[in-house]
Every structure is written in structure tokens, then in C-alpha cells.
Amino acid sequence: MSLSVSPASPRLVLASASPRRMELLRQIGVSFTVIEHQVDETTRPWELPQDYVQRLALEKARSAQALMSGLTLPVLGADTIVVCAGQILGKPRDRVDALRMWQLLSATEHQVYSAVALCQGERSEGRMSCTEVRFRALSAQDCEHYWASGEPAGKAGAYAIQGLGALFVQSMTGSYTGVVGLPLFETAQLLAAFDVPTALDAGPGRP
DSSP, X not given: OEEEEOSSOOSEEEOOOOHHHHHHHHHTTOOXXXXXOOOOOOOOTTOOHHHHHHHHHHHHHHHHHXXXXXXXXXXXXXXXXXXXXXXXXXXXXXXXXXXXXXXXXXXXXXXXXXXXXXXXXXXXXXXXXXXXEEEOXXXXXXXXXXXXXXXTTTSGGGOOTTTGGGGGEEEEESOHHHHHTOOHHHHHHHHHHTTOOOHHHHOTTOO
């Protein structure tokens, strides 16, 4: 377990070490602490992608909650998956696996499911966004250069829309922040339900 605290007094525990999720929470003015942990991300037989991503978000929140010592703050878990032609595209194992994913994604539309779950004590609630993303046709050179950049490693679907991966995106309908890894509209709904303030709730110049 690794725990870190943001400069202001934390109002939330983030069950993720993702720099992207941390940055998105900072963007909306949420003060948080981080608990790193591990969960089994194996899919279950016949589990639908949307059920899988929502289950993982909640399991991550519960896993971090179990590691808390004396903290009673709400815990936020999140998970994001890329789905193309019914296949869940996780993090690429290697270059060959990334090339396989890009062949599927090239010149076609895929879905990005991003789920968030918030729990405090026995209470838990969740939300999910689904975004339709269309890639342009990808050349062999596109794929080789992108892999060489190092960006695709550790990214669901082997791309990051907030980075060079944006060059592949022809169109998108839905939540940009959901594709990045934390759908802020749905997250804000949960934060409000658990009385966790954002910058707009605090107002200008207030903590």
C-alpha cells in the first residue's frame, strides 16, 4: 500500500495511482489522498463489458477502503476499458499485442466505457459513461512510430487520447474525460451525493 496526501486537507480517497485521474480531480478542485492497491482484473465468464468495468470500479474502491487505517473518508474507484467488435482491449502486453489492437481499431468505431464508484462505510454508488470513438485509417508507419514513443504501454486499447493518440481520433461522441480515465460529469454527481465539494462548491478564494 502507498498513501499520499494532497496539499489541502483531503476530503476523498482516490483508489488509483493514475496521474491522469489525479490531474482530473485537481482540475475540479477536489482535495484527495491516494491509496495504491491491487485487484484481480480477470473477466468473468459471460460478463458483459459494461458489467465488468462497473464491477472493477467498485472492487477497487472497496479494496482501498479495506486498507484504510482510521480514515472514514469516501473512497473513489474508477476503471476504463476499450471495446471493439465485442472484444475488451486491455493494456498491451507488448508491441505485437498493441499492433493487433490497432488493426482492430483502424478506420472503425469503438466504445470506451469508464466507470466510477464511491463508497463510504457500507454505502456505495456508481456511475458509468460510454463514449463512441472513431479512428482514422492507421498505416504501418503510424503504428510503429506510436509504439516507439512509449505512450501506448499501460494504456487500455493501447492509446492515450490526451497524448499522441489524439492524432488517431477522427471523431468522438460522449465524454472526453471518460476516455482519459475519469468521466467528470458522472464523478461530480457522485461527489455531490457524498457531500464532497468541488471548486465550484467552495467558491473563489475559499478552501
